[in-house]
Amino acid sequence: MSNTILIIALLVVAVVIFAVVAARRGKATPQLGADDDLKLPKAQPSPPKRAKREKKPAAAKPKEKKPAAEGPPSAPEPPEDDDEVPVSEGEEEQPSSAPPSDEADDEAAAGPPPAPISRRKADVAGLRRGLKKVRQAGGFFGRLKELFAGKKELDPSIVEEIEEILLTSDVGVKTTEALLEAIREGLDRNELDDTDMVWDALRERASELLDISGGGPLRNYGSPTVVLLVGVNGTGKTTTIGKLATRFATEDRQVLLVAGDTFRAAAVAQLKAWGKRVGCEVFAGKDGADPASVVFDAIEHGTETGADIILVDTAGRLHTKANLMDELKKVARTAGKALKGAPHETLLVVDGTTGQNAVQQAEMFSEAMDLSGIVLCKLDGTAKGGVVLAIAAEQDLPVRYIGVGERPQDLRDFDAEEFVEAMLGQGDDAAEAA
Numbered sequence: 001m002s003n004t005i006l007i008i009a010l011l012v013v014a015v016v017i018f019a020v021v022a023a024r025r026g027k028a029t030p031q032l033g034a035d036d037d038l039k040l041p042k043a044q045p046s047p048p049k050r051a052k053r054e055k056k057p058a059a060a061k062p063k064e065k066k067p068a069a070e071g072p073p074s075a076p077e078p079p080e081d082d083d084e085v086p087v088s089e090g091e092e093e094q095p096s097s098a099p100p101s102d103e104a105d106d107e108a109a110a111g112p113p114p115a116p117i118s119r120r121k122a123d124v125a126g127l128r129r130g131l132k133k134v135r136q137a138g139g140f141f142g143r144l145k146e147l148f149a150g151k152k153e154l155d156p157s158i159v160e161e162i163e164e165i166l167l168t169s170d171v172g173v174k175t176t177e178a179l180l181e182a183i184r185e186g187l188d189r190n191e192l193d194d195t196d197m198v199w200d201a202l203r204e205r206a207s208e209l210l211d212i213s214g215g216g217p218l219r220n221y222g223s224p225t226v227v228l229l230v231g232v233n234g235t236g237k238t239t240t241i242g243k244l245a246t247r248f249a250t251e252d253r254q255v256l257l258v259a260g261d262t263f264r265a266a267a268v269a270q271l272k273a274w275g276k277r278v279g280c281e282v283f284a285g286k287d288g289a290d291p292a293s294v295v296f297d298a299i300e301h302g303t304e305t306g307a308d309i310i311l312v313d314t315a316g317r318l319h320t321k322a323n324l325m326d327e328l329k330k331v332a333r334t335a336g337k338a339l340k341g342a343p344h345e346t347l348l349v350v351d352g353t354t355g356q357n358a359v360q361q362a363e364m365f366s367e368a369m370d371l372s373g374i375v376l377c378k379l380d381g382t383a384k385g386g387v388v389l390a391i392a393a394e395q396d397l398p399v400r401y402i403g404v405g406e407r408p409q410d411l412r413d414f415d416a417e418e419f420v421e422a423m424l425g426q427g428d429d430a431a432e433a434a
């Protein structure tokens, strides 16, 4: 009897022990996924792609207002590492406007690129008047027109003849090939039955090439937007600044011109003359001052005085002179020290009459600096005009403006469609010239 009770008691104890152990195991068993999941790194959203070339509006920290400087601008605090040590070749710094990578992420998150600062209405007839030499007999368009005139039937030699005109009109070998490719393909597929269709294919391809690199007026990066104009000697930098200032001033923007060309007294005088004409302030340093220091002071001054747009003139320089190019890079870096994000745009001004030379300048300046666009001046002075296509297509640089004369109103927003229509459109020039 007592044995039976003992066995029952042992069984009860065994059952209790078993139940307790089982319960503990159950607790210790990891909840599938729960804890482990917590330890897993969270899925990172892939960073949005950064829009090419467009920079985000400068988020300038509000500065403490200094009392307005009396008389000529004070000597700048030299931006430490820069003044004494020129940047040597091979250890080129990025211009300060190129943001570090964490800023690039912010930039990507900043959304769409800024809107143009101001835009003019399309005016094909007006532009055509500016491009008169291109359109007259012997000019780029004039020669194409002559080639196509009166022919309806397609002559097999037409592609070679177009090629010859494009090459001798500054379009350049690569871009000529890109233009002719579409025509050759169309002819091979028997899609182009007559000369009108060939002409249309040429224009369409030209528009596409010009559109690839965007283009159009300066963007608005908030006040002040700092724009640096660079280029070789005599291309039209100072004149372009005068033209831009005229336009912005008529739009009630506060414009500050900066005489960053400190080499020649005449350059400062030229800018001051524009300032007087436009009615805007011109900031100039002492004769022979370090251009980077002048630009630094000018940007601080413009920020303090509420300038909307600061246009910085620079001395013309040969793209082949390393020391002068280094100086320009220093100006750009120093601008960034005066105002985060500055220069918001760096425009290369080229002389459209210099043809392939202008293309080479674009190549070398963009290797040295972070260019945001091109201003092509003096297109009124060339019968060729194909350089626009070459620069836009080969250098992948947006054309912001074109200069078609010396007057303030002779600066035009670049628009691919309007430009192709003005240059290659078969309109009535006689009527438009009237």
Ligand SMILES: Nc1nc2c(ncn2[C@@H]2O[C@H](COP(=O)(O)OP(=O)(O)OP(=O)(O)O)[C@@H](O)[C@H]2O)c(=O)[nH]1
Binding pocket: 231, 232, 233, 234, 235, 236, 237, 238, 239, 240, 261, 267, 314, 315, 316, 317, 349, 377, 378, 379, 380, 381, 402, 403, 404, 405, 406, 410
């Ligand atoms: N026909 C024509 N002339 C222009 C145009 N743009 C500028 N010019 C003229 O080209 C000449 C040189 O212009 P600037 O503005 O002084 O050139 P820059 O690049 O500032 O010259 P540097 O400061 O010496 O490097 C001047 O006579 C201008 O009037 C244009 O679009 N068409």
Ligand SMILES: [Mg+2]
Binding pocket: 237, 238, 239, 261, 267, 313, 314, 315, 316
């Ligand atoms: Mg000048």
